[in-house]
Amino acid sequence: MSVTLPIGANPWIWHSPVTDADLAATIPRLAHWGFDAVELPLEQPDDWTPSFTTELLTGCQVRPAAVIAVMPPGRDLVRASSATVRATQEYLVRCVDAARRVGAPVVAGPLYAAVGRTWRIADQERAAVYAELREALAPVVEHARAAGVRLAVEPLNRYETSVLNTVAQTLEALDGLPTETVGVALDTYHQNIEERGLDIAARQAAGRIAHVQVCANDRGTPGSDHLDWPGFLRTLLTSGYDGPLCIESFTAHNESIATAASVWRPLAASQDAIAVDGLAFLRKMLSLL
Secondary structure (H helix, E strand, C coil), X not given: CCCCCCEEXXXXXXXXXXXXXXXXXXXXXHHHHCCCEEEEEECCCCCCCHHHHHHHHHHHCCEEEEEEEXXXXXXXXXXXXXXXXXXXXXXXXXXXXXXXXXXXXXXXXXXXXXXXECCCCCXXXXXXXXXXXXXXXXHHHHHHHHHXXXXXXXXXXXXXXXXXXXXXXXXXXXXXXXXXXXXXXXXHHHHHHHCCCHHHHHHHHCCCEEEEEECCCCCCXXXXXXXXXXXXXXXXXXXXXXXXXXXXXXXXXXHHHHHHHCCCCCCCCCHHHHHHHHHHHHHHHHHCC
């Protein structure tokens, strides 16, 4: 029997930052192609307007999968000045508020440190960093709980952070925070680098998976790769996950996002192909399970 999970896409495939105008151009196209959902990256709190976005989503019958929090240099909850931590907390609270206003169930991303910030962390320091993260994240967690929004903390690969690289580390860091409000965001790009297998990562995160992003091992079209998609998707389903699979990729034609994501060449014949071919592949894989 075939199974169904909603499938979404991230406008970063085409645009960065994502504005009202970009959403107005992108969301109707996603609806036309047959996508169920869309991620909403919020690089700065006022990049897009919640009221406008809600009207657009409703008109196109596309659900908001998640607000994606963005952590550039200067956004940190660990090993940072008190002013930096406060500003980062305020930004994350704004993300939660935006999610509540558009009806997105999740705020997802590396909600702990700036992407690209790395340093060698000894075991003793790591325990202290995780305790610091829990303390700094606590008021955001409480705000999210009151708003009915879940936080999804995303481990990144070793080249983008030294704080959380694996599901095991993420679960350790989140230990003690409420499962119903704080979960794990899985991203096949990062898990392919850091985990022994995508299915193993999904199995470890079972019961706490709050959001899932998918792409090929090179950040291109899902399916144009060597990843074990049947094993990964089967494990997701047996873990009880019933949320969207969101295609996240980036364009090499936008200097800022290409540099941030280290995308130095086109990853498919076109950016549209990443979305359209990825959607067809994921639908096919789910139909075979």
